[in-house]
Amino acid sequence: MLIGEFPCSMDLKGRLNFPAKLREDLGERFVVAKGLGDPCLCVYPLEEWDRKREKLRALPAYQAAELQRYLFSTAAEVEPDKQGRIVIPQGLRDHIGPEKEVMVIGSDNRCEIWSKQEWERTKQAMSAQRIKELIQMVGF
Numbered sequence: 776m777l778i779g780e781f782p783c784s785m786d787l788k789g790r791l792n793f794p795a796k797l798r799e800d801l802g803e804r805f806v807v808a809k810g811l812g813d814p815c816l817c818v819y820p821l822e823e824w825d826r827k828r829e830k831l832r833a834l835p836a837y838q839a840a841e842l843q844r845y846l847f848s849t850a851a852e853v854e855p856d857k858q859g860r861i862v863i864p865q866g867l868r869d870h871i872g873p874e875k876e877v878m879v880i881g882s883d884n885r886c887e888i889w890s891k892q893e894w895e896r897t898k899q900a901m902s903a904q905r906i907k908e909l910i911q912m913v914g915f
Contacts, residue, residue: 776800776881776883777797777800777801777881777882777883777884777885777886778881778883779794779796779797779880779881780878780879780880780881781794781796781797781878781879781880782876782877782878782891783876783877783878783879784875784876784877785863785868785875785877786875788862789862789863789864789865789868790860790861790862790863791860791861791862791863791877791879791888792858792859792860793855793859793860793861793879794879795859797818797879797881797886798855798859800820801818801820801886802820802821803854803855804821804852804853804854805818805819805820805821805824805852805853806818806819806821806824806850806851806852806853807819807850807851807853807861807863807867807888808824808846808847808849808850808851808867809845809846809849809850809867809870810870810887811846813887813897814870814871814872814889814890814893815870815871815887815888815889815893815894816863816867816870816871816887816888816889817885817886817887818879818885818886818887818888819884819885820884820885821852823884823885827846831843831846848866849864849866849867849870851863851864851867863888871888871889871890871893872890872893874890874891874892876890876891876892877889877890877891877894878890878891878894880894
């Protein structure tokens, strides 16, 4: 299970020291892709990425094509180096903006990488009332 919130820095070459706790749960290699509908990056263990890929493959081509292009054209399989750093390709960095300070958060079966400013705005938008509505909606 991928949980927690970790402040990190990304250098100009896109190197990010990925949190050790999350690396343990993600495995030796994982996939980084654009977030779906959010200005973040999603980080998937290979098994989870394969499940998503199979779901898309099961759809008729006319339904899946646009989403496949969006996800796969800039997705990258990454492997941390000996210092625990991964390299985020430029196309993915452009999706979250040029900020050096980022937040890596655990989100159950994936992680997300947000610019620190955007994550703070997103957290502020999560009002107590909205959380209550979501809990009721999903029966949590």
